Amino acid sequence: MxxxxxxxxxxxxxxxxxxxxxxxxxxxxxxxxxxxxxxxxxxxxxxxxxxxxxxxxxxxxxxxxxxxVRTRKNAEKMASSTKEQMPVTIEVSVNWTVEKEAALDLFKRYGGLSQFEQRILDPRFRSATKDTIPQFEAEQLIQDRASAIQGIERRLTEEMAGFPVIVDNIQIENIILPAKYISSIEIKQTEKNLAAAEEHKLERQRFKAMQAVNTADAEAQSILKVAEADAQAILLKGRAEAQAIEAKAKALKNNPLIVKLTEAQAWDGKLPATMLGSGTMPIMDLRNSQEKGN
Structure with a gap:
């Protein structure tokens, strides 16, 4: 064994x-x-x-x-306050990348990515956010996130200068405001919408009134133009008749035979029933009596 x-x-x-x-x-x-x-x-x-x-x-x-050395994302949820001292909870995120050439230096100085995040990046990110948010009023913060993001990014870039990383693409993921403020915002927005609706209604009424005025003005202009045209026609007709009378008078004056011609043209073929001679006794027409006697 x-x-x-x-x-x-x-x-x-x-x-x-x-x-x-x-x-x-x-x-x-x-x-x-x-x-x-x-x-x-x-x-x-x-x-x-x-x-x-x-x-x-x-x-x-x-x-x-x-x-x-690929892009990493850090997200933070933190309490802050607005310019009017209203409490607010902000959820923000940042993308950051380690410079490839500086990976060895980062490891020597901080011991790895987790150590760098905990000791360097996260505290500065929180500080940049909390320093920027109080510069904005609550309504402005909701309506203009881009300005707040630019402020955080500018501050964080200054804080991270000299470190072997690149920070970019900061986002405000969510803004949590007190319920009372949200309710007041909704009421205010409702009032704005109602005011806008009333303004639109008034604008339509003004438009319709303007249409009626324009229509009436157009009709009046049309009537005026018709009246002016009629008056002009009457004036032209009167001028033509006056000119014709004047021309006829001149013609009669210059040629008495025209009077005879006019009388001849107007004669109906019957002799006058009575004729006055040169004396005071009228000359009677006996043709009708003779005809009756026969």
Whole structure:
């Protein structure tokens, strides 16, 4: 039995180098995924950084720490107040990215991304937000988020100057105001809508009244133009008749025979019943009497 145990121990020690070589071979290479940088640590000390791909290291001596260099998002929900001292709860978020070339420096100074977020980024983000929100009134904050976002971004950029990261795309995700204020806003908006509706109604009435005035004015202008046209026609007709009479008078004056011609044209073919001579006694027409006697 002792011989068997001794043989087993010898066999184990015989294969130990082989196992060690296999383990060392497995630990001699590593891969860095896209969007990350590999920080090489030798006995815990950061020595170098490697880009994505397959790499080799000293087994059991060097280890690799992965640093993400893709865009990350941090979100914060914090209490603040508006310019009129109204309590408000703000939900904000920020995107930030580690500069690839500075990943090793960030690891050396802060120990990794989580440490950097907790100790550097988050406190400054909260400070920039709480310093900016009180500059706006509640209504302005609701209606003009862009200005508040620009203020937070400007302040945070100043706070993060000198750090190996890029911050951008700050968003105000939600604004939670007291229920009483929300109710007053709704009432105010309702009153604005009613006022706008009344103004629209008055505008339509003014438009209709203007239409009626324009229609009446157009009709009056039309009647006036017709009257002017009739008056002008009468005037022209009178002038034509006067000119005709004047021309006829001139013609009669210059040629007495025209009078005879006019009389002849107007004669109906019958002789006059009575004629006056040059004396005082009238000359009687006896033709009718004679005809009766016959």
């Amino acid at each position: 002792a011989i068997t145990d001794k043989f087993s121990s010898k066999q184990i020690f015989k294969f130990l180098p082989i196992v060690a070589i296999i383990i060392a071979g497995i630990n001699a290479y590593y891969t860095v995924n896209e969007g990350h940088v590999g920080v090489i640590k030798r006995f815990g000390e950061a020595k170098d950084q490697q880009p994505p791909g397959l790499h080799f290291k000293i087994p059991f001596i060097e280890t690799v720490e992965m640093i993400e």
